[in-house]
Amino acid sequence: VQYINVTSYNDDETNAESAWNRFMFNMAQANQNIVLTIDQYKYENGNWEGSSSNEKRYTITMSDNTVNVSNVQSAVNAVTQNVISQLANEGEVAPYVMSIDETIDSDNDNQITNMDETNPIMDINVTPSEAGATINIQSYTDGKVSTVVDLIVETSKNEKGEGLISVDVVMGEAVIGSAYFTSNIWDVVTSNEDIQLANVEVTPVKDGIYVSGTTAASYRIVSMSGAIVANGTVSGDNAYISTSALAKGIYVIVVTENGESKAIKFAR
Numbered sequence: 461v462q463y464i465n466v467t468s469y470n471d472d473e474t475n476a477e478s479a480w481n482r483f484m485f486n487m488a489q490a491n492q493n494i495v496l497t498i499d500q501y502k503y504e505n506g507n508w509e510g511s512s513s514n515e516k517r518y519t520i521t522m523s524d525n526t527v528n529v530s531n532v533q534s535a536v537n538a539v540t541q542n543v544i545s546q547l548a549n550e551g552e553v554a555p556y557v558m559s560i561d562e563t564i565d566s567d568n569d570n571q572i573t574n575m576d577e578t579n580p581i582m583d584i585n586v587t588p589s590e591a592g593a594t595i596n597i598q599s600y601t602d603g604k605v606s607t608v609v610d611l612i613v614e615t616s617k618n619e620k621g622e623g624l625i626s627v628d629v630v631m632g633e634a635v636i637g638s639a640y641f642t643s644n645i646w647d648v649v650t651s652n653e654d655i656q657l658a659n660v661e662v663t664p665v666k667d668g669i670y671v672s673g674t675t676a677a678s679y680r681i682v683s684m685s686g687a688i689v690a691n692g693t694v695s696g697d698n699a700y701i702s703t704s705a706l707a708k709g710i711y712v713i714v715v716t717e718n719g720e721s722k723a724i725k726f727a728r
Contacts (some may be wrong), residue, residue: 461485462484463482463483463484463485464482464483464485465480465481465482466480466481466482466483467479467480467506467507468480468481468580469545480502480506480508481500481501481503482500482501482512483500483501484499484501485497486499486509490521491525493521493522493523494524495519495520495521495522496520496521496522496717497517498518498520499512499514499572500514500515500516500517500518500604501515505687509565512568512570513565513571514565514570515564516562516565517562517570517572518560518563519560519561519563520558520559520560521553521557521558521559521561522556522557523555523556523557523558527598535558535582535620538599539556539558539584540595540611542556543556543592543595544613544614544625544650545626547592547613547615552588553588553592553593553613554588555586555587556584557583557584558582558584559582559583559584560580560581561579561580561581562578562579562580562581562588562613562639563576563577563578563638564576564577573698578699579600579602579603580603581599581600582597582598582600583597583598584597589614591614591615591616592613592614592615592625594610594612594613595613596610607631608631609629609631610629610727611627611628611632612627612709612727613625613626614626614709614710625712626639626696628725630727632726633665633726633727634664634666634726635710635726635727639726640724658695659675660672660677660715660722662713662715662722662724664703664713664727666703667702667703667704668702669700669701669702669703669713669726670698670699670700671694671698671699672696672697672698673680673697673698673717675692675696675697675717676693676695677693677715677716677717678691678693678694678695678715678716679691679692679693679694679701679715679716680714681703681706681711681712681713682711682714683711690703690710703728706728707728708728709727709728710726710727710728711727711728712725712726713726
């Protein structure tokens with residue numbers, strides 16, 4: 461694809477054409493990386509002729525060109541799909557790096573040059589692990605890191621010996637979302653929404669977990685391979701369970717009281 465023409469329309473009764481933008485694509489080799497540039501040009505009319513202004517440029521630097529991207533959202537989706545595909549087909553993941561920068565026409569000369577302001581938008585780094593890979597995503601606002609998210613992709617096997625792949629979305633110490641090829645693998649609740657113990661609060665923190673609202677409850681911590689790595693009993697408010705001895709990874713804590721259970725995923 462050399463370019464894409466995009467016509468915008470008024471959101472009113474006229475539905476008239478209001479803006480005309482052309483996105484120009486160019487891919488080149490730079491040392492060991494592939495560099496894709498996307499230039500946004502604004503035209504004065506729908507004839508796509510005459511004067512135009514180069515208002516914005518996205519620069520995407522990749523380890524290779526196996527991932528097709530056109531914007532930030534597609535970059536994250538493509539990298540994640542690529543990692544899952546490698547695990548499913550090859551059983552291992554290759555290291556991968558991608559950076560996305562934005563250059564704006566800061567001097568208002570209608571052209572993007574080296575003198576214009578460039579800021580990072582996102583960095584994506586794939587690091588292989590024994591069980592899969594970690595996809596680290598850093599988003600930027602005004603040139604500063606604003607959000608850090610880790611996608612932890614792991615392979616395991618269930619009791620039938622079937623291969624499973626899970627993707628956990630981690631921000632800080634909290635797991636904010638998960639995706640599975642097979643869910644509820646070990647007959648424990650793995651979603652924060654499937655809660656039966658309404659009065660019990662389970663709060664993961666760094667190196668530990670606080671449990672409140674119990675009179676006499678048992679707990680077990682399950683690894684993503686299905687092994688029970690810790691268990692015990694808790695009672696009262698702000699009971700503390702240390703997790704500092706656990707290896708880095710994703711776990712599920714299951715708190716059971718009077719035959720009812722509540723499970724929360726957490727990152728160590």
